[in-house]
Amino acid sequence: MSVREPYRRTGDDMDLPPGKTCGDCVHCRRCTMIFGHIPEDESCDWSPSRFNERQPTSHSAGVSE
Template structure:
């Protein structure tokens, strides 16, 4: 069992939990390619079409 916990994505102004965490955009999410194909999202979008949001930050690349 993991002890990792994440802050809940809860904002009373966004009851469907569609907004991304503050300061992030769809292009920062690991799922951007899937959402571009399914929903037509762009890297600059700030909301998620999955409810609740499935935003997962991308791992930093070591290029």
């Protein structure tokens, strides 16, 4: 399997927010498995961009002390 360079920002509306990559998106797993994206991509192929930032998870949620 060949390795490719990440898609970089191009200055259009498909660019991800500054400092964000596909790896920061909730759709990353699907896009990497089905569409050939890599987590380092900085531009989205979906039009309009479907970037939706993944929220940090708390492993202690719902655990009372």
